Amino acid sequence: VDATGRFINAPDWRACAGKIDPQGLLGQRCFLGLDLSSTTDLTALAAYFPEGGELLTWFWAPADTLEDAERRDHVPYRLWARQGLLETTPGRAIDKAFVVHRLGEIVADYSVEACAYDRWGINEVKRLLADEDIRLELVEWGQGYKDGSPAVAAIETAVLQGKLQHGSHPVMDWCVANAVTLSDPAGNRKLAKDRSTGRIDGLVAASMAMGLAARTQPKRPSVYQSRGLVT
DSSP: OOEEEEOSOHHHHHTTOOOOOGGGGTTOEEEEEEEOOSSSSOEEEEEEETTTTEEEEEEEEEGGGHHHHHHHHOSOHHHHHHTTSSEEESSSSOOHHHHHHHHHHHHHHSEEEEEEEOSTTHHHHHHHHHHTTOOOOEEEOOSSHHHHHHHHHHHHHHHHTTOOBOTTOHHHHHHHHHOEEEEOTTSOEEEOTTTSSSOOHHHHHHHHHHHHHHTSOOOOOOTHHHHOOOO
């Protein structure tokens, strides 16, 4: 039987707030994590920069459902939207074209190695990326114990060691406060959306990005770029 446990303690998360200058990260190596919503829930995108431990996050929700979502989730979605912390898409369902547009901007601004994704709804994103000629390596990331456990370990280790800077994004802070993990008899863990007290989409996206970074070896330039061919 799975055991449920609170994931990250609030003091540990707050200790990693730091200040992030996105302009100072331009051109730097990063990994992305994309958690797509079904229709009306949050969609979240995270960018993790392994060299400095910075974490940037973006969130989307349908504009016409914000008021209902506030009553359901008891958080100020409309205020977050006015503050620019939550991007809204027209209508009652997430328009993935807005997400793909942001992906294109990130690919242009940073050295994106790959993007981890949950396979739900990804086919439309792939089509939109192709239509916009955005070249991005996509890596399927399961939500079970196999991929979930190393992803959970990666973000937890960075937080406990003080090697993460997340900038204290209010929507992300809320996601972290809601999160719980499930453990199997072998001690593997995964984030559990259905057991959490609220939305955790931002944390899922961040864990995928950091999990992908942890298992990816840095690309090393060929020795021939520096010393040429030996004949």
